[in-house]
Amino acid sequence: MYVDLHRKAVVADTHNDLLMAVSARPPRRWASFFRDQWLPQLRDGGVKVQVLPVFIDDQFRPEGALRQTLRMIECAHVMAEGSADEVSVCLDGAQVDAALAQGKIALVIAMESMPGLDAGVELIPTVFRLGVRVASIAHWGRTPLADGSGEDATGSRLTAAGVEALHEMERLGMIFDVSHLGASGVAHVLEIASRPVIATHSSARALRDHHRNLTDDQMRAIAALGGVICTNFYPPFVADSPAGYTVARLVDHILHTAEVAGEGHVGLGPDFLEEVMADLTPPCCETSEEGPVFPVVPGLEGPRGLPLVTEELVRRGVSEDVIRGILGGNVLRLFRAELGRSASERAVAVAAG
Numbered sequence: 147m148y149v150d151l152h153r154k155a156v157v158a159d160t161h162n163d164l165l166m167a168v169s170a171r172p173p174r175r176w177a178s179f180f181r182d183q184w185l186p187q188l189r190d191g192g193v194k195v196q197v198l199p200v201f202i203d204d205q206f207r208p209e210g211a212l213r214q215t216l217r218m219i220e221c222a223h224v225m226a227e228g229s230a231d232e233v234s235v236c237l238d239g240a241q242v243d244a245a246l247a248q249g250k251i252a253l254v255i256a257m258e259s260m261p262g263l264d265a266g267v268e269l270i271p272t273v274f275r276l277g278v279r280v281a282s283i284a285h286w287g288r289t290p291l292a293d294g295s296g297e298d299a300t301g302s303r304l305t306a307a308g309v310e311a312l313h314e315m316e317r318l319g320m321i322f323d324v325s326h327l328g329a330s331g332v333a334h335v336l337e338i339a340s341r342p343v344i345a346t347h348s349s350a351r352a353l354r355d356h357h358r359n360l361t362d363d364q365m366r367a368i369a370a371l372g373g374v375i376c377t378n379f380y381p382p383f384v385a386d387s388p389a390g391y392t393v394a395r396l397v398d399h400i401l402h403t404a405e406v407a408g409e410g411h412v413g414l415g416p417d418f419l420e421e422v423m424a425d426l427t428p429p430c431c432e433t434s435e436e437g438p439v440f441p442v443v444p445g446l447e448g449p450r451g452l453p454l455v456t457e458e459l460v461r462r463g464v465s466e467d468v469i470r471g472i473l474g475g476n477v478l479r480l481f482r483a484e485l486g487r488s489a490s491e492r493a494v495a496v497a498a499g
């Protein structure tokens with residue numbers, strides 16, 4: 147029963163770093179590598195909406211960050227052009243719906259932090275023109291816009307440029323991502339945001355006390371804005387020991403988020419890292435004395451394992467409608483309402499009822 151449900155549902159993955167692996171190849175191989183290596187995995191996992199974050203690794207910072215940002219955005223477009231029969235880069239909700247109607251995977255380009263832009267808020271419209279539709283403004287550490295959750299001890303809010311960046315994103319129709327943002331920064335965003343936000347890959351702090359996870363109060367506030375919290379599958383954010391690295395424990399996070407924020411405000415942000423990091427990391431550095439640097443929930447090494455989440459939700463007795471929302475329906479609703487829709491367009495739509 148769960149296999150059929152998963153196949154029919156719109157499964158949305160709001161965080162897969164596959165662009166890092168694809169863009170590491172020579173440009174002439176971008177399209178073929180994606181089509182041969184990643185597209186089958188997405189299809190096997192039932193993914194129908196895939197958010198593609200542009201993450202800039204330390205080796206490119208600071209001098210090469212903007213160049214690598216542009217290179218990865220170009221990679222996303224080349225990938226899509228090379229599999230135009232299978233995928234489509236989507237700029238708004240209507241394009242997402244059109245891709246789904248054609249049996250294609252809807253790709254949405256995102257930025258994870260903005261190291262290539264730094265305080266250059268005037269460049270946000272530039273990357274918007276290039277197709278970016280979701281973005282965060284910090285990762286683990288400090289940026290000119292805000293502090294990441296690794297700097298929670300500072301208690302800092304958004305900088306003046308960070309506030310300007312949020313307002314510019316809202317003006318354009320770029321969805322603001324609070325994942326990785328420090329606690330005080332999240333609070334600041336939720337105070338001043340006028341449009342729904344998303345947490346593309348954040349689990350429940352009530353179940354695992356890690357600074358990368360969201361508190362119940364944060365979840366409620368995101369939901370109150372109409373946003374969605376997408377559960378991160380990365381094991382150290384799910385449990386405090388390998389004994390808890392299970393599908394069942396992951397689903398505990400999903401259902402806790404649904405209980406706290408509401409069933410219409412939870413999604414999936416897997417953050418599959420094993421293959422990407424194995425692809426990019428020298429063999430000498432793949433393991434440590436404690437075990438793999440990037441552990442996995444068994445069975446959820448990549449997109450092909452996503453039906454296991456549906457299976458566990460069915461086993462827990464969750465209704466089909468709620469499961470469909472969790473798998474991607476809630477994210478799809480947010481994208482239909484907000485993705486690529488400027489503030490003026492949104493105001494007209496709201497006025498029209």
